[in-house]
Amino acid sequence: MRGSWVRTSSTAFAIAVCIFLFCTLQTFVASLTGFLKQGTTRLITTHNVSRAFRLPNAYEPQIAALFGVKRVAAANWFGGMRDLSNPRDVFTNFAIEADFLPMYPEYLLPDNEKRTFLRDQRGCIIGPALAERFHWKVGDSVQLESSVSAYRTAKPLDFIISGIYQTDQRRYPGTNDALLFFHYKYLDEATGRRVGVATYRVEISDPGQAGRISQAIDNLFENSDTQTHTETEAQYRASLGILGGNLILLLNGIALTVMFTILLVTGNTMSMAVRERRMEIAVLKTLGFRSGIVMSLILGEGGILGGAGALMGLLLGRFLIDLLPKIPVIGDLVRGFPRMNVPPAIAVAGVGIGVLLGVTAGLIPALLAYRAKITELVRQV
C-alpha cells in the first residue's frame, strides 16, 4: 500500500464514494420506510376526485360517530411562506384542529407549551429544525402568507410561537422535524369560514378494522355531492407520488449497481498492483513465506483499504448531510424532508461492506499470487 500513494488513495476514495452513496441511500430508505410505517391507527379522508378539492366541515361529526372511530381532526396544508417572492423560504405548515395533536404522539410537546398553544388561537408550534433554520424561539412572532389562493387574506396571518416539539427518531423513525402547526379555527375565521377541509385525520381504536372503517366512511357520503376517499395514512403517504415502493427498490438498485461497479474498478486496480509487485511476491516466496501467507497479505491489504475507504465515506456522508440544506437549490429540495442521520446499524454495515469490497476485489489477484510459481514470477519481472 505504501508503494503508490496515488493509487492507494484513489482506490480508497473510490470505495469511500461507494460507501457514502450506500449509507446515504440506505439512510434515506430507512427514513422512508419508517415514515411509511407510521400511523397504523390513522386513516386519512380526502375528496374522492382530487386532493386539491376540499370537504365540508359538516362531515366531521358524522365520521366521528362511526363505530371504531376514536377521534377526528381537520388538517389543511397551508403552503405558507414568510415572503412569497422568495422561493427558498418554503417549509411545510398545516392548519390543524385540537384533536390532531393527541393522535400524533410522535410530535413530543411539553405540557405547558401544549396548554399555551391550545389557549392562543394565534399560537403555533414548530419543529426543532425550523427553530434552528430561522433562529426562532418560543414567544417569537411569525407572519405567513399562503401560496394557496383560497387561503389568502388581506394581510399575512400573524402567529406567536407557543412551543417547539421534539422528535424521537428511534421510536418514531422518519418523523419530520421541520413542520409548523397552527389552529385550523384561526384560518377558517380569517378567511370567512369558506376554506373547507383538505383532509380529515381519523384515529381508530383497532388497526385491524382500518379497511372496514375506511369503507364505512366513504359509504356515508357515497350519494352526496362531495364523495370521499379514505385510506390508511401509510397508503396516503405512499401515494404522494414520490414514496412508492418502487422508489425503495430503485434506491437499493442504485446502491447495488454502484457497489458492483466499484468492486470491478477496485479489483482491476488491485490486479494491477499485484502484477507490479511480482518481484516482491517472488522474493517473499523464495525467503520461505508460504503461498497462504502471501495470499493473506494481499487480502488483508484489500480489507484495510476497504475499511479505510468506508470510514472516509462515512465522514464524507456525515459532512455532506449536514451541508446539504445550506447549498442553494439543493437545500430547497431537501429541507422539506425529515432530517437524516445515518443510523449506527447502517454505519456499521457500511464499514463491513467496505471491508468486504476490498477483500473481494483482492480475491482473484490473491489467488493468482497463491498459485504463481517463483520461477515464473522471476521470469516475468
Next chain:
Amino acid sequence: MAERTIIPSEMAAAVTLDGVCKVYERDGREIVILNGIDLSVPTGEFVALMGPSGSGKTTLLNFIAGIDRPTSGSVVVGGTDVTALSEGELAKWRSRTVGFIFQFYYLIPILTAAENVELPLMLAPLAKKERQDRALTALKIVGLADRARHYPRQLSGGQEQRVAIARAIVTDPRVIVADEPTGDLDAKSADEVLTLMQALNQEFGKTIVMVTHDPRAANRAHTQKHLEKGVFLNG
C-alpha cells in the same frame, strides 16, 4: 515435516544431485533442459556454475534453492531430500536452510535496508528486538550498518547487492545460492561483492553455489563446473 533420514555418507556433502533431469513440454515437443545431472558440493565449498545461455545452470541452481522441482532425480541439500517435500514443507525448509542472492538484488523498495534484511526473520519465533539485532549484525558483516535506515533507492547497486547478501545470511543458512550476483554491477562493485562472498565462505564456512558468466567471478570459487546443453562438460 517429511524429511528423509540423513545418510552418513552425505554428511560431508552440503549438496548432492543424483540423476537430475528437467524436461519441459512446448507445443507438443519435449525440451530437455537438464539431462541426468550428478553433482556433489562438499560442505564449505565455493562452486561456480558456468555455461552459455540456456545451458540449464539457473534451473540447476533453482533445484538446489528449492524453488523448482526436477522432472526426475533426487536433490539432497543440507541432508534433506527436497524433492520429497510438499510445497509448504519446502517453504519452511527454504527459510531455514537456504540463502538466495538474486542478480537484480530484488530488495523491497518500501522497506529500509534493515527491514529488508529482517524480512526472513519474520518467519522465525523471534522477538522484534532480537530480529532487529540480528539484522544489524548481518549488515555489519557486509559493511553497511551505517545505511540501515536507508531505502534501496538511496543505495548504489553494489550496496543494494550487499544488503541482499545480508538478507541471504541473516538466518544463518547452510547453503547460499547466488544467481549472477555481479551481473548488474560495475567492476568495482562486483569486486566488493565477490570479496564479501569469499569472506563468507572462508571465514564463516558457508557453502556457496554461484551461477555466473563472469570468469573473474568464477575464479574466486574453489571449483568451476561448466554446463552445456544440460550436461556437465567436465563430468
